[in-house]
Amino acid sequence: MFERCTSGRHGEGELDERVVGFYERLRERFSDRPPHSAESPWTSTPLAIGIDHVVMNLSFSSRSDAALKAIEELASEFHLVIWDPQSQNAYLPGT
Secondary structure, eight states: OOOHHHHOOOOOOOOOOOHHHHHHHHHHSSSOOOSTTTTTTTTSSSSSSETTTTEEBBOSSSSHHHHHHHHHHHHHHTTOOOEETTTEEEOOOOO
16 A cells, blocks of 8 residues: 555545544644644655555654654554554554
8 A cells, every 4th residue: 555655546435534534633733734833743745645544754853753652642543554664564553
């Protein structure tokens, strides 16, 4: 799914409400639209959104710690899997 998305091939269909809820709640905490806060954890904006995913590129700084915590909390709340392309690991937070 990650490779498909990053190559520009997105799935078509109805939006997954869990993904929409996750994205809306995440951007309430960390906007991916201008004006960006100096505390923004994102290295690339806006975040890449599809019907079944949100791709987030985080900075390598202390700013990303709060974002990582929020991502894990929200993924757990919305029952979403987190995929880390660097480690090639997928996991379901809260389990």
